[in-house]
Amino acid sequence: MAAGLKTVILLSFVLAVGFLLVILSCALWANWLPLLVALTFVLAPLPNSLFRNCATDDFGAADYAEGSGPIDLGHFMTACIVVTGFALPLVLAHSGVIHPMACVMSIVGGGLVYGTILSYTAVFRADPDEF
Amino acid sequence: MSLPRAAYDPRRVCVIPFPIVPFMRHKRAIGVYAAGALFAMAQWLFLDAAILSAHARPPPDAPYDEVPVHVTFVDWVPGICSTLGMLVVNLINRERLMGEGGGLSLGGWGEGGVVWRARLFLFLGFALMAGGLAGSVTILVLKYIIPEWPDKYEYYGVANVAQNVCIMLSAVVLWLGQNTQGEYEYRLAL
Numbered sequence: 001m002a003a004g005l006k007t008v009i010l011l012s013f014v015l016a017v018g019f020l021l022v023i024l025s026c027a028l029w030a031n032w033l034p035l036l037v038a039l040t041f042v043l044a045p046l047p048n049s050l051f052r053n054c055a056t057d058d059f060g061a062a063d064y065a066e067g068s069g070p071i072d073l074g075h076f077m078t079a080c081i082v083v084t085g086f087a088l089p090l091v092l093a094h095s096g097v098i099h100p101m102a103c104v105m106s107i108v109g110g111g112l113v114y115g116t117i118l119s120y121t122a123v124f125r126a127d128p129d130e131f
Numbered sequence: 132m133s134l135p136r137a138a139y140d141p142r143r144v145c146v147i148p149f150p151i152v153p154f155m156r157h158k159r160a161i162g163v164y165a166a167g168a169l170f171a172m173a174q175w176l177f178l179d180a181a182i183l184s185a186h187a188r189p190p191p192d193a194p195y196d197e198v199p200v201h202v203t204f205v206d207w208v209p210g211i212c213s214t215l216g217m218l219v220v221n222l223i224n225r226e227r228l229m230g231e232g233g234g235l236s237l238g239g240w241g242e243g244g245v246v247w248r249a250r251l252f253l254f255l256g257f258a259l260m261a262g263g264l265a266g267s268v269t270i271l272v273l274k275y276i277i278p279e280w281p282d283k284y285e286y287y288g289v290a291n292v293a294q295n296v297c298i299m300l301s302a303v304v305l306w307l308g309q310n311t312q313g314e315y316e317y318r319l320a321l
Contacts, residue, residue: 072163072309079167087175094179095186 007123015116021109025102033098034106040085041114045121047077085110162308166301170217173297177210180290200274200284206291209266213298216259220302223253225310260299267295 022038051074086107093103184202189195228249271288 072159075160075163076167076170076305079164080171083168083171084175087171087179091175091179091182095182097182097186 004123011116011120011123014112018109018112018116021105021112025098025105025109029099029102031098031102033092034089034102037085037089037106037110038113040081040088041110041117044078044081044085044114045117047074047081050074082114085114159308162304166305166308169297169301169304173294173301174210176290176297177206177294180287181206184287200278200280200287202287205274206270206287209263209270209291210294210298211263212266213260213263213295216256216261216263217298217302217305219252219256219259221305223249223256228253260295260302264292264295264299267291 019038022034025034026032051070054068054070054074089098089103089106089110092098093100098106181202187198187201189198228246267288271285271292275285275288
């Protein structure tokens with residue numbers, strides 16, 4: 001269990017660094033629009049987790065190969081939200097609303113936050129399969 | 132004497148067979164993710180132009196000049212058409228489309244038949260998407276290239292065309308991705 005504990009500590013550290021970068025990118029230039037990036041990346045895993053169980057039939061067997069509309073919708077929306085998270089600061093910086101440095105910082109911070117969420121679900125979803 | 136057993140699928144098309152990509156199992160998910168990413172990229176390309184236009188200022192050496200051209204509602208129309216077209220194309224039931232009719236009383240190619248209607252809607256969807264693309268090129272030429280604005284303003288029209296191309300690509304990727312039979316072929320290949 002020590003490995004799991006270390007993973008949790010490492011992930012929470014990365015998450016904190018990500019949020020620190022996003023909040024710094026807002027606070028240094030007193031322009032709080034980049035905070036939307038953090039919100040976007042936090043919302044990104046939501047469609048997938050909402051629609052995950054839609055592919056299972058009555059016997060609990062996942063049969064995604066046959067094709068499942070809700071699952072596809074979840075994937076589509078996830079990709080849309082992730083691209084939005086990266087595109088939003090770029091667009092804001094392009095039109096001069098936020099400083100270019102704030103754009104870079106919020107993208108890196110948002111990427112760290114989203115990477116944390118992804119790896120957290122990947123690490124802790126694999127655990128029940130082993131037992 | 133016997134020939135060595137062929138290690139390849141005899142129905143192959145190419146001399147050198149395509150390699151089996153290990154993540155072929157997730158082909159469908161990857162296609163759908165790519166389609167979503169393309170769709171969001173398309174919308175953000177156009178929104179970039181719109182936001183840039185909303186924040187456009189006259190040059191500092193002539194502060195009393197007016198900005199010559201803005202993104203108006205006309206520029207939004209092709210993107211709306213393409214998005215509607217993509218929606219229509221993806222709302223069609225695939226099985227209805229593939230049926231050759233004859234068996235069911237409602238199916239078939241007759242006037243008002245299910246297959247006939249499905250193909251009519253498919254045509255409408257593709258016509259909406261192609262119309263959006265053509266409309267965006269029209270706007271690029273008529274509104275931005277012929278009046279010979281500086282390059283800064285031509286970007287609005289180029290972004291509009293790129294948006295519609297990306298939406299079309301997204302629809303194609305989604306269509307192809309959903310039509311693959313990932314798991315079944317994968318099991319056969321094993």
